[in-house]
Amino acid sequence: MNDFSVITWWVHQTLASVMPDKLAVLLECVLVGVCIILLYAALAIVLIYMERKICGFFQCRLGPMRVGKWGSLQVLCDVLKMLTKEIFTPRSADRFLYGLAPYMVILASFLTFACLPFNRGAEILDFNVGVFFMLAASSIGVVGILLAGWGSNNKYSLIGAMRSGAQIISYELSAGMSILTMVVLAGTMQFSQIVGEQADGWLLFKGHLPAVIAFVIYLIAGNAECNRGPFDLPEAESELTAGYHTEYSGMHFGFFYLAEYLNLFIVSAIAATIFLGGWMPLHLPGLEGFNAVMDYIPGFVWFFGKAFFVVFLLMWVKWTFPRLRIDQILKLEWKYLVPISMLNLVLMVFVVVFKLHF
Numbered sequence: 001m002n003d004f005s006v007i008t009w010w011v012h013q014t015l016a017s018v019m020p021d022k023l024a025v026l027l028e029c030v031l032v033g034v035c036i037i038l039l040y041a042a043l044a045i046v047l048i049y050m051e052r053k054i055c056g057f058f059q060c061r062l063g064p065m066r067v068g069k070w071g072s073l074q075v076l077c078d079v080l081k082m083l084t085k086e087i088f089t090p091r092s093a094d095r096f097l098y099g100l101a102p103y104m105v106i107l108a109s110f111l112t113f114a115c116l117p118f119n120r121g122a123e124i125l126d127f128n129v130g131v132f133f134m135l136a137a138s139s140i141g142v143v144g145i146l147l148a149g150w151g152s153n154n155k156y157s158l159i160g161a162m163r164s165g166a167q168i169i170s171y172e173l174s175a176g177m178s179i180l181t182m183v184v185l186a187g188t189m190q191f192s193q194i195v196g197e198q199a200d201g202w203l204l205f206k207g208h209l210p211a212v213i214a215f216v217i218y219l220i221a222g223n224a225e226c227n228r229g230p231f232d233l234p235e236a237e238s239e240l241t242a243g244y245h246t247e248y249s250g251m252h253f254g255f256f257y258l259a260e261y262l263n264l265f266i267v268s269a270i271a272a273t274i275f276l277g278g279w280m281p282l283h284l285p286g287l288e289g290f291n292a293v294m295d296y297i298p299g300f301v302w303f304f305g306k307a308f309f310v311v312f313l314l315m316w317v318k319w320t321f322p323r324l325r326i327d328q329i330l331k332l333e334w335k336y337l338v339p340i341s342m343l344n345l346v347l348m349v350f351v352v353v354f355k356l357h358f
Helices: 005-016 023-056 074-084 095-113 130-138 140-149 153-185 191-196 208-225 250-273 288-293 299-318 324-351
Strands: none
Touching: 005 023, 005 288, 023 074, 023 095, 023 130, 023 250, 023 299, 074 250, 095 130, 095 140, 095 250, 130 140, 130 153, 140 153, 140 250, 153 208, 153 250, 153 324, 191 250, 208 250, 208 324, 250 288, 250 299
């Protein structure tokens, strides 16, 4: 596996040799920020194109085909259109809260995105309470959604924001407990160490039945937190037009759009990191030749491959199941997922205490 710390150390030494240390660190932070923004934008384009093509596949059609080869430039044209659209502010809106909301949503998405360990030595925010920080940062997004609904001064936006807030806050419990179940198994909240614990086997397989249950619950809860089908009631077109971002246009709407797709990737990447080994390759006991070949594949390829596999699963779910009612969504969380998550957490504690895991 490639170790990106060699590259980052070389960059630091090069900059430190031509400028003061503080200025070198400041410039490194700027470079890291630029890299995050570029990767964020590139992933958004890939995910939107992937969504359209997979949606077309499930609906027995081709999806975008006209602009570029197989419609590959369609998303870039849509981005250009969104950048040139006028940013409209409703006359009766609370201008400060209305303008602040999309930045709150995109800020939460960026902070959570920065917690992802893309490869060994390529961890941007990596410290001993990384899981706790990630959960806290991701919770900021719901504040932006509620501000968007309230600040728009539109009844459809407000109802959509209330639905979304109730849904996200509810499903954060089961998602957090599923992650906490795996933290108990790994024995650490630092993402790099969680991945390191999976060098001899992914936690999904090492944790027996509790790990599988936590994985399924996390996928359901993560899908609900992203407001994606069948949990997309906050954006029900037949009832609420576009939901909490009904009154937004131009790049303000683009921020909500970007955050929704990147949150899908973040949920999938966290699942890949915690349950599927992150950048760790697939190793099978007794097959040394196979394991040696797997080690030649770079870690970031494993990471993105696993993350996009989970993305495909979540897209499959969206285009397969019908939309749920709000009472069904909350009933599923509070009557089923939360109790099961709590029992599963206790079961995992027994597995770890009595050393029943692999």
